[in-house]
Amino acid sequence: MRNQQTLAAAVTCSGVGLHSGQSASITLRPAPPDTGVVFVNHNATGETYLSASIEHRIPTELCTAIKGNGFQVQTIEHLLSALAGLQVDNVFVDLTASEVPVMDGSAAPFVRLIQSVGTVPQDRKQPFLKIMSPIEVTEGSKRVRIEPSSTPRITYSIHYAHPLINTQTYSYDCSISTFESEIAEARTFGFLQEVQALWARGLGKGGTLDNTVVLSQDGIVNDSGLRFDDEFVRHKILDLIGDFSLLGMSFIGHIIADRSGHALHTRLVQQILQQPEKWVLLNTEPKGKEKRTAAHALHLQPAIALQAS
Numbered sequence: 001m002r003n004q005q006t007l008a009a010a011v012t013c014s015g016v017g018l019h020s021g022q023s024a025s026i027t028l029r030p031a032p033p034d035t036g037v038v039f040v041n042h043n044a045t046g047e048t049y050l051s052a053s054i055e056h057r058i059p060t061e062l063c064t065a066i067k068g069n070g071f072q073v074q075t076i077e078h079l080l081s082a083l084a085g086l087q088v089d090n091v092f093v094d095l096t097a098s099e100v101p102v103m104d105g106s107a108a109p110f111v112r113l114i115q116s117v118g119t120v121p122q123d124r125k126q127p128f129l130k131i132m133s134p135i136e137v138t139e140g141s142k143r144v145r146i147e148p149s150s151t152p153r154i155t156y157s158i159h160y161a162h163p164l165i166n167t168q169t170y171s172y173d174c175s176i177s178t179f180e181s182e183i184a185e186a187r188t189f190g191f192l193q194e195v196q197a198l199w200a201r202g203l204g205k206g207g208t209l210d211n212t213v214v215l216s217q218d219g220i221v222n223d224s225g226l227r228f229d230d231e232f233v234r235h236k237i238l239d240l241i242g243d244f245s246l247l248g249m250s251f252i253g254h255i256i257a258d259r260s261g262h263a264l265h266t267r268l269v270q271q272i273l274q275q276p277e278k279w280v281l282l283n284t285e286p287k288g289k290e291k292r293t294a295a296h297a298l299h300l301q302p303a304i305a306l307q308a309s
């Protein structure tokens with residue numbers, strides 16, 4: 001159990017959006033306790049806020065996106081993964097476009113950015129949602145469930161009829177150091193035919209071999225090779241960590257995913273919040289000081305409180 005954390009100082013990076021191809025810069029800024037991750041849109045009338053929480057999630061085919069308060073942000077999952085992986089609980093994200101830059105297709109550039117200033121503990125306990133009974137969502141052969149466990153863990157399996165993948169399974173014990181060394185560097189991947197089909201539809205405009213591992217029939221197109229033999233399943237864990245952070249607090253449980261994806265990851269978060277009898281909240285502040293009660297978790301809208309202050 002630990003206190004909430006934010007960044008020690010503001011940091012900025014820039015790049016292009018994977019799907020829009022738009023150039024964007026993002027600035028991560030320290031935020032007060034109980035803020036969560038809040039995207040900030042600057043326009044002619046001032047600033048509007050959109051919290052990265054599950055009720056703002058909108059259905060998208062290829063990435064995770066949120067919408068509300070007059071704007072939307074897509075491809076948030078790798079940035080959210082870096083923030084969750086490094087336990088940055090409270091942060092404002094200023095963004096100059098509607099898509100987070102893809103950088104090198106992994107979370108590593110965001111990790112390095114955060115590490116360049118470091119994090120600081122805050123005067124408020126970080127709540128943990130501890131799973132007491134299993135919760136599962138499925139869609140055909142796709143499946144993701146969370147089970148009771150004494151520590152946070154993720155086990156992911158993928159299956160593709162490709163000689164570099166076949167079946168890959170990876171188990172990740174959540175900690176800052178394992179996130180940095182085992183997960184953060186794993187890049188987005190796609191199959192050549194699918195990538196070409198996307199480009200034909202005018203999607204994936206920012207996709208290049210510098211930010212996507214492209215699989216050919218029996219190998220990969222990228223000259224640079226893979227960062228890990230099982231980079232593919234590690235990237236699925238990276239995505240899941242980002243998607244699951246839309247829960248808005250830390251978790252204690254074992255997430256087990258098989259052939260899953262963004263839509264199912266976020267459905268699991270929704271199911272958890274709809275079944276409060278299957279979990280308990282730990283490390284909460286005493287009554288009066290506490291803002292994120294179980295009931296509040298269902299309607300997390302820090303953006304409203306921020307606008308009022």
Ligand SMILES: [Zn+2]
Pocket residue numbers: 077078188235239
């Ligand atoms: Zn991804």
